[in-house]
Amino acid sequence: MQKKIYLAGPDVFLSNGKEILGRKADMTRAAGFIPLCPGDLAPPPVETKNARGLAISGINEGMMRQADAVLANLTPFRGLAADVGTSFELGFMCALGKAVYAYTNVPDDHFKRCAEYYKGDLTQSADGRVRGPDGLSLEDFDMADNLMLDGGIKSRGGAFVIGNAPADRIYTDLTAFAECLRLFAERHGD
Numbered sequence: 001m002q003k004k005i006y007l008a009g010p011d012v013f014l015s016n017g018k019e020i021l022g023r024k025a026d027m028t029r030a031a032g033f034i035p036l037c038p039g040d041l042a043p044p045p046v047e048t049k050n051a052r053g054l055a056i057s058g059i060n061e062g063m064m065r066q067a068d069a070v071l072a073n074l075t076p077f078r079g080l081a082a083d084v085g086t087s088f089e090l091g092f093m094c095a096l097g098k099a100v101y102a103y104t105n106v107p108d109d110h111f112k113r114c115a116e117y118y119k120g121d122l123t124q125s126a127d128g129r130v131r132g133p134d135g136l137s138l139e140d141f142d143m144a145d146n147l148m149l150d151g152g153i154k155s156r157g158g159a160f161v162i163g164n165a166p167a168d169r170i171y172t173d174l175t176a177f178a179e180c181l182r183l184f185a186e187r188h189g190d
Contacts (some may be wrong), residue, residue: 001015002032002033002034002190003033003034003068003069003188003190004033004034004035004036004066004067004068005033005034005035005036005067005068005069005070005071005083005184006011006036006063006064006067006069006070006071006089006093007021007024007028007035007036007037007070007071007073008038008070008071008072008073008086008089008090008093009036009072009073009074009083009086010073010075010076010077010083010086010171011024011073011171012038012039013024013077014171014172016172017039018039020171020172020174021037021038021039022181022182022190023039023174024037024111024174024177027147027177027181028071028176029179031181031182031184031185031189032185032189032190033184033185036063036064036066036067038060038061038063041059041063041185042054043056043059044185049050060089061092062140063158064089064092064093064096064098065096067093067098068098068188069098069099069100069101069184069188070089070090070093070100070102070105071100071101071102071177071180071181071184072086072089072090072100072101072102072103073086073099073102073103073104073105073171073177074086074087074090074102074103074104074144074149074160075104075105075106075161075165075170075171076104076106076113076145076147077171078133080110080114080146081110081113081146082104082111082145082146087146087149090102090149090152090153091148094156099156099157099158099184099188100152100153100156100158100159101153101158101159101160101180101183101184102149102153102158102159102161102162102180103160103161103162103163103176103177103179103180104144104145104161104162104163104176105162105163105164105165105169105170105171105173105176106163106164106165106170107162107163109132109142109143109144110139110141110143110145111138111140111141111142111143112145113140114138114139115138117132118132122138123125123190124139128163140171144160144162151176157158158189159180159183159184161176161179161180161183162176163175163176163179
């Protein structure tokens with residue numbers, strides 16, 4: 001039986017999101033798996049924006065329950081870290097005991113991105129932690145994103161592929177996605 005992979009990420013927000021998800025779905029099928037993409041299923045007609053959001057959330061959770069694995073795009077989105085919805089989806093799949101794989105198109109680790117946010121205005125406090133001028137400590141674990149994301153992936157035997165896409169293709173370059181899919185196929189293919 002073919003394994004189903006839920007393709008998580010902020011791709012749905014892109015102006016060419018359907019095209020990007022279509023390319024990812026084609027690559028997933030070519031690797032011998034069934035892609036499950038957010039946005040593939042239309043929510044039923046509802047009366048409010050809130051009800052529409054809840055319907056979409058329910059559809060996505062249903063797809064994740066059907067999936068055998070998640071392949072998540074954790075490229076920083078609208079800030080320093082991965083898209084919050086994608087982070088939820090990765091955690092949801094971890095909690096369900098599914099296989100979790102991820103990639104990012106940004107080579108800088110979480111600590112470096114946070115240090116850049118503070119423009120290098122960092123100090124080491126008495127407790128040995130690096131802190132920004134607001135007093136908040138920075139995670140410094142040589143991880144691509146928050147330790148819970150990296151940890152969730154690695155502790156379950158998944159892979160977190162670090163890509164280096166050109167700035168103008170940060171959300172559309174599929175090189176790291178292809179490598180992540182290859183690793184999944186190598187470990188979980190039939």
